[in-house]
Amino acid sequence: xxxxxxxxxxxxxxxSKLPGVGAKSAQRLAFHIINMPPEQVQGLxxxxxxxxxxxxxxxxxxxxxxxxxCPICSSDKxxxxxxxxxxxxxxxxxxxxxxxxxxxxxxxHGAISPxxxxxxxxxxxxxxxxxxxxxxxxxxxxxxxxxxxxxxxxYISKLIKPTGIKVTRIASGVPVGxxxxxxxxxxxxxxxxxxxEL
Ligand code: ZN
Numbered sequence: 418x419x420x421x422x423x424x425x426x427x428x429x430x431x432x433s434k435l436p437g438v439g440a441k442s443a444q445r446l447a448f449h450i451i452n453m454p455p456e457q458v459q460g461l462x463x464x465x466x467x468x469x470x471x472x473x474x475x476x477x478x479x480x481x482x483x484x485x486x487c488p489i490c491s492s493d494k495x496x497x498x499x500x501x502x503x504x505x506x507x508x509x510x511x512x513x514x515x516x517x518x519x520x521x522x523x524x525x526h527g528a529i530s531p532x533x534x535x536x537x538x539x540x541x542x543x544x545x546x547x548x549x550x551x552x553x554x555x556x557x558x559x560x561x562x563x564x565x566x567x568x569x570x571x572y573i574s575k576l577i578k579p580t581g582i583k584v585t586r587i588a589s590g591v592p593v594g595x596x597x598x599x600x601x602x603x604x605x606x607x608x609x610x611x612x613x614e615l
Pocket of ligand 1: 475476477478479480486487488489490491
């Protein structure tokens with residue numbers, strides 16, 4: 418049933434496609450939006466389109482950024498010889514929030530999952546191996562402690578071992594299956610400091 422007229426219904430439909438937005442929230446957001454001043458709605462729409470079109474991957478670490486190199490990769494205050502491997506940009510943000518990690522990152526954009534048909538070629542693994550041709554002392558594997566995260570960690574460590582570069586894994590204590598972004602900073606720091614060599 419189309420209670421609201423097709424344009425409002427369309428807006429509700431589009432909003433309910435967003436993650437975590439159910440039918441009720443979509444309705445609430447839609448009514449909020451149609452009551453906003455037109456210029457604010459325009460600002461919101463512009464910000465979404467600009468962010469989507471302007472975003473690209475850092476050519477070094479593959480995090481999302483709007484220039485060739487992200488602020489972390491282009492900083493000379495960071496230790497470029499230590500690379501922390503994370504599954505996604507949100508995990509990178511979680512570690513950055515601790516303010517204590519001084520190395521750089523590598524964002525895989527996923528994890529190996531035979532069940533979902535995601536293989537090593539589907540994540541930014543080749544790109545990581547290319548970075549290791551340079552001057553790298555340690556690779557810290559900070560993939561999630563889910564089955565996929567552990568599988569990915571094992572796979573990467575086997576690939577890197579022959580190069581002689583030190584490979585470490587963040588300590589458990591990060592809840593199994595837990596997404597890194599939901600874990601508090603103290604736990605993250607503890608996991609980082611308690612990392613063990615693979
Ligand atoms: Zn970068």
